Amino acid sequence: MTVPRSTLRLQLHRGFTFDDALAHVDYFAALGVSHLYLSPITASVPGSLHGYDTIDYARVNPELGGEAALLRLADAVHARQMGLIADIVPNHMGIAGGHNGWWLDILEWGRHGTYARHFDIDWHSPDPALRGKVLAPCLGAPYGQALSAGRITLSFDAGQGRFFACYAEHRFPICPIDYPQILRAATQTAPAALAALADRFDGLTTQPEHRERAQAALEAMRAFAAEHGAKPFDAALEAYSPGTPASRERLHRLLERQFFRLAWWRTAADEVNWRRFFDIGTLAAVRTERAEVFDAVHALVLRLFAQGVIDGVRVDHVDGLVDPREYCQRLREKLAEREAERPPQLDRSRAYVVVEKILARGEALPADWGVDGTTGYDFMSDVGALLHDPQGEAALTAAWAELSGSRETFADAAREARRKILAENLSAELDRAARGLHRIARENPSTRDFTFSAIRRAVSELAVHFPVYRMYPAAGVRTAADDAYFRQALNAARSALAHGDHDVLAFVDASLGGQREPGAADGAPPSRERRTAATLFAQLTAPLAAKAIEDTTFYRYGRLLSRNEVGADPSEFALSVDGFHEANLERARRFPYALVATATHDHKRGEDVRARLAVLSEIADEWTAKLRAWSTLNAPHRRASSSPSPIGLSTPCTPLPGPAPDWAPGPAAEAMLYQTLVGAWPYELDHADADAVQGFAERVAQWQLKAAREAKRQTSWHAPDEAYEAASRAFLFDILAPQRREGFLQELSSFVARVERAGAINSLLQTILRMTSPGVPDLYQGAELWDFSLVDPDNRRPVDFGRRSAWLVDTPPSEQLHNWRDGRVKLGIVHRALTLRAVSPALFLEGSYIPLTVSGTRARHAIAFARQHGDAYAIVIATRLSASLLPESGDLPLVDPSAWEDTSIELPAALAGRALFDCLSPAARKADQAGRVYLREALSALPVALLVEEGVPVTAQ
The missing domain is CATH 3.20.20.80 (Glycosidases)
Structure with missing residues (x-):
């Protein structure tokens, strides 16, 4: 393998x-x-x-x-x-812009197209206007407005010999059975040639047996166009021009005969009759x-x-x-x-x-x-939670409630977001799942009076409370694992629904793989209708979870943004060392070759942003005091969110009471903005460098706009509030303006300096844990140096691999600690750890994972474990929760050795008295006869250590 x-x-x-x-x-x-x-x-x-x-x-x-x-x-x-x-x-596939041949075939030939069954389309929509058609929700305005404004046109592509309906960059092929009527509209200017072409298409149907003839006719038209160009078709196009009432009506009737229905993009949430990727109307699900x-x-x-x-x-x-x-x-x-x-x-x-x-x-x-x-999202959550101090949770929770004006928990916020997404973004998907169950109900006398609306309410509540992404029925029956999660959702839904809907809920429970069908023999598999209903429910809860949590609640709830990451649950504030070990042991047992990651192309914040923000959990009182001070300091720069004035002329205003004041960016968004500024501030950024601060502000502004629209409160992608967005941007640029270099900018820079060393230690901790924990370490492009990126597209900026290559050396990473702000120490740790994995692959891919006991005065500030394969060992030791241990006057991300006092690691018995070599530092460490290594020695050169026995090569060969 x-x-x-x-x-x-x-x-x-x-x-x-x-x-x-x-x-x-x-x-x-x-x-x-x-x-x-x-x-x-x-x-x-x-x-x-x-x-x-x-x-x-x-x-x-x-x-x-x-x-x-x-x-x-x-x-x-x-x-x-x-x-x-x-x-x-x-x-799923991309269907925007008329580039997808499979999708174009469906638009052209409908359910008789070659690829009609390749996509998940409901050809039997309950809406008569959509039966046998595909909704094409691409228009920027209601259909009638777009048509009257002349934005929908008929065009001819001479290269393909085909007619298309066009709107902006979108192209929709006209079915060839309509070509005779189009071509004969131009017979006054080219009667013989176009009439002959029209004759070729006469009598065509959409049936497969006519496809060969249709292709021959299309080829003849393409050949004609290749010889004569597109000009002979101009008169035909003019007959369907939107410029006059008569020709516009003719165009409308032509469009109504097609296998697509052009529609305003806002109709998609309620009426789309094909499965999308999440709620994205340009990505169609494939069967x-x-x-x-x-x-x-x-x-x-x-x-x-x-x-x-x-x-x-x-x-x-x-x-x-x-x-x-x-x-x-x-x-x-x-x-x-x-x-x-x-x-x-x-x-x-x-x-x-x-x-x-x-x-x-x-x-x-x-x-x-x-x-x-x-x-690797699961590992990313585990290691991220490990960086947080549980003692800071209460203070940060209280501060968030105060600043945001809301005491709702993350779970509360997630449920609210789920309801919003179901109502506004995934209504069509909810309808589809409910219709599948409604069809089942109609087949049985005992359930036929359960209405569509009642079933929809029950399905909605189940989806809102579903605790995981989806269930995975086997042969249409819920597994034991599925059932445990389903029961959680069922009990919550029962509490939320009126008593009159409880019988309907019980029917839904039974129909979604919960019990045998009425009248079915023991062991009989569920009917196709029940299997389909279970699938539709699973394909509803998965995008609902993603859209409501990752793409909504993560931008609303901001107690500490380092826990608002893909794969994480912000309700789980911190993870103990024992909890981290348990997760690693479980991975080693079940999936030893899984990827382990700390950054991905989908992350909300770069791994080093999160590592620095985690430090705030260690100084929660200090941080909350700083938040309040900055809020007061920057209050004069807040803008009236409804102001129509240009950015530079917006009127400053004072904060208003209540959870939703009429000022931008608003208390919750402002609190999250400060976290973003602290977390993403690059090590090399000088607050007095106006151009560099401006560049940083532009990056943060891009994040701020996306965050506001994803939160879907004051603004959204579907209904942008440009005045609010402009006012929020103005606030950001005002507080980072050059004239604030002695004010807020100085404050911000000083606070970053306060937490940056502890943040760097967290970064190196998660780096060494990713490299040595069970699984296959995944490195996101460029993150071998400090990664202070924000959500995409910021995390997909060009990477300077040339600089990384030039900085890649075989000297110990500890020698780079003095210039740690440039990231070479992180690069060195990645390089050394990967080199060790290359020379001892079995040690990490097949070796045992052994949690090691840390004891002594500072035991809670360290984590250690061993990897063992046969006689080979690697010992990992790392500093955690370091903010209280770092000297105030120091400049290195390193706990003074004396601060560790008597803290030590108990090694496996086989290593007692044996000399160990630190791959990351040239110093040797020797376990005493009791098999202990003291942290004052092991962590004297770096905040992390990777110990092996002498003789193991740790440099490139």
């Missing part, structure tokens, strides 16, 4: 292609990673910066250099004994559960695996699929079938497969999926 020792995630796009990655392969190899982990490589919407909007599964993205460039990169990494892992997107669709989606990936180009895959958004268990098992089976085709030097190696999956605390990834684990 190909198990990576470590991976490095690269975000590919037209500005960073396969050849750009190729230029840095020597650096990646020298750093010590074994595999490059590539963002999606299939063809995506032109200009895409992320690749998750695939338009053609069969082609390597030409904007990345195409397959030839991918092969060049593969050859280069293989020559350095490295490999490639590819990100795949089996759940990968169908064998022919699965094969089409994976043909390229399977071929690249068979050829030895890639060694495995990361499956994006596995929770969106109909049956993740069945999908993963099928993927594993298909990959296994191709193993024998791989090059001989790969020795029939088994594919590495991980899935993007959010796990709640205590939720287990099912063992029967046949995957190697998740992409």
Whole structure:
């Protein structure tokens, strides 16, 4: 099996292609990673910066250099004994801009199209206007307005020989059965030629047996256009011009006959009749559960695996699929079938497969999926929580309640957000799930009077209270794990619903895989209708959780933003050392090859932003006092959020009482802004450097706008309040203006200096834990130096790999501690740890994980564990919760050795009296005869240590 020792995630796009990655392969190899982990490589919407909007599964993205460039990169990494892992997107495709051939086929031919069953479309919509049609919610205004304004037009593409309805960048193919009428509208200017073309299309239907004739007619028209150009068709287009009432009506009637219904984008939430990715109207869900669709989606990936180009895959958004268990098992089976085709030097190696999956605390990834684990959000949450001091929770909770004007918990805020998302963003998906159950109810006399509205209420409450992303029924029946979570939601829903709806709720419970169908024999599988209902419910709760929590509540609830991260639950403020050990032991037992990450392309804040913000939990009283002081200091710069004045002329105002004052940015947003400024302030930023502060402010302003719209309170993506947004931006730039360099800017800079050393220690702690904990460490591009990025697109800025390469040296990281602010000490720790993993791979991939006892005066300020494989050991020791231990006058992120006093680590008995060497520092440490190592010695050069026995190579060979 190909198990990576470590991976490095690269975000590919037209500005960073396969050849750009190729230029840095020597650096990646020298750093010590074994595999490059590539963002999606299939063809995506032109200009895409992320690749998750695939338009053609069969082609390597030409904007990345195409397959030839991918092969060049593969050859280069293989020559350095490295490999490639590819990100795949089996759940959805991009449909914007008329680039997706599968989707265009559906728009052109409807449910008789070749690819009609490739997408999850409800062709039998309860809305008569949508039966047999696909809703196309792309218009920026109601349909009638867009049509009257002339924004919807008929065009002819001479290169394709086809007519299209066009709106902005969108193109919708006209069904060829309407071509005769269009062409004959131009017979006055070119009667013979166009009439002959029209004759070719006469009598066509959408039935498959007419498709060959239709293609021949289209080819004839393309040939005619190639010879004569588009001008002969101008008269036909003029007949359907929106410029006159008569021609506009003709265009309207033509559009009404098509298999798409152009609509205002706002209609999507209520009426969309095809499954989307979350609530994104440009990403359409693919029916990968169908064998022919699965094969089409994976043909390229399977071929690249068979050829030895890639060694495995990361499956994006596995929770969106109909049956993740069945999908993963099928993927594993298909990959296994191709193993024998791989090059001989790969020795029939088994594919590495991980899935993007959010796990709640205590939720287990099912063992029967046949995957190697998740992409690491669970570890990111664990290590993030470990950095927090539980003693600061009460003070920070009280301060947030005071500043935000609300005492709601995170759970309260999440439920409120779930209700909002269901009502405003996923109403169509809720309707679809309820209709599936309503159809079941109508089939039985005892339930046929349960109304659609009552069932919808019950489903809504279940979804609002569902504690995990989704359930995974086996053969349509809830598993024991599913049932435990379902019961939590069921009890909460029962409390929320009126008593009259309890019978309906019981029916919903039974129908969603809860019990045998009435009249069914023992052991009989659920009917197709019940399996479909369970699927629709699962495909409702997953996007609801993501949109309501990650993309809404994380931007509303700001007790401490370091816990508002993908995969984390902000209700869980901190994790004990024992809790962290338990999570590592569980991963080692169940999924020893899962990815472990501390940064991803989806993170809300860079790993070092979170590490610094975690320090605030250690100085909660000091921080809350600072928040109040800054709020008072900057009150004169607040703006009336409804002011129509330009940014520079907005009228300052004083804060108003209550939770929703009419000033920008508002108390909750202002409190979160201060955390962002503290957390993301770069080490090298001088508060007196006006240009540098301006650049920083622009980055934060980008985050501020996204945060405000995601919060969906004063403004949103769907209904932007430009006055509020402008006023909020003005507040930010006012408080960071050059004239504040002796005021707030000085205050901010001084406070960052107060917490930056403890933040750096946290950063190095999570770095060494990621490198040495059970699993495969994943490094997000560029995060080997300090990562003070914010949410995308900020976390996808260009990476200076040249600087990183120049700074990569074989000297001990401890020698870089004196210039720690440039990040080279972090780079050195990553490099040394990866080198050790390369020379002792079994120690970390297969070795035992042994929690070590820390005892003594400062025991709560350290964590330690051992990795063991046979006679080989590695001892990891790291500083935590360091703010109270650091000397006020010092400049290094290092606890003075004397401060550790008698604190020591109890080593495994086999190491008693044996000399140990610190990979990160040249000093040797020797365990005493009792098998103890004292932290005053082990952590004298760096805040972290990685001890091995002498003789183990720790530099590049």
